[in-house]
Amino acid sequence: MKKTMAAAALGGFALTLAACGGTDNAAEDAGAETVEAPAEEALSDVTEEPVADPDLAEPVEAETPAPVSEETANEAADNAAADAAEIEAMLGDVEATAEAARSELEGE
Structure with a gap:
C-alpha cells in the first residue's frame, strides 16, 4: 500500500513539473525591460489637471439629531x-x- 501511494505521489509530482515547463528561453519572458516598464510609466510626472465630475452631487450637511428626552434615555x-x-x-x-x-470527559 505504501509503495502504491509513493508511486502515485511521484507520478503527480512529475506531472506538476511537466505542466510548469514549456518555454524555450525563460530569460526573455521575464526580462528587466518588460518588468520595469509599467512601473516607470506609473511613476512618470502627471501633466493633466484634475477635472470636476459633473455627475457628482453637491455635499449635503449632516442633519443634527433631535434631542433625546430624559424619559427616552x-x-x-x-x-x-x-x-x-x-x-x-x-x-x-x-x-x-x-x-x-x-x-464527563474526565470521567471516561
Whole structure:
C-alpha cells in the first residue's frame, strides 16, 4: 500500500513539473525591460489637471439629531440593563454546560 501511494505521489509530482515547463528561453519572458516598464510609466510626472465630475452631487450637511428626552434615555438604559442581565444568564448556562462536559470527559 505504501509503495502504491509513493508511486502515485511521484507520478503527480512529475506531472506538476511537466505542466510548469514549456518555454524555450525563460530569460526573455521575464526580462528587466518588460518588468520595469509599467512601473516607470506609473511613476512618470502627471501633466493633466484634475477635472470636476459633473455627475457628482453637491455635499449635503449632516442633519443634527433631535434631542433625546430624559424619559427616552432612561428607557434605553433600562432595556440595555435587561439585555445585559439576559446575556449574563446565558453565559452562566454555557459555563455550566461546559463544566459538565469537562467532568464527563474526565470521567471516561
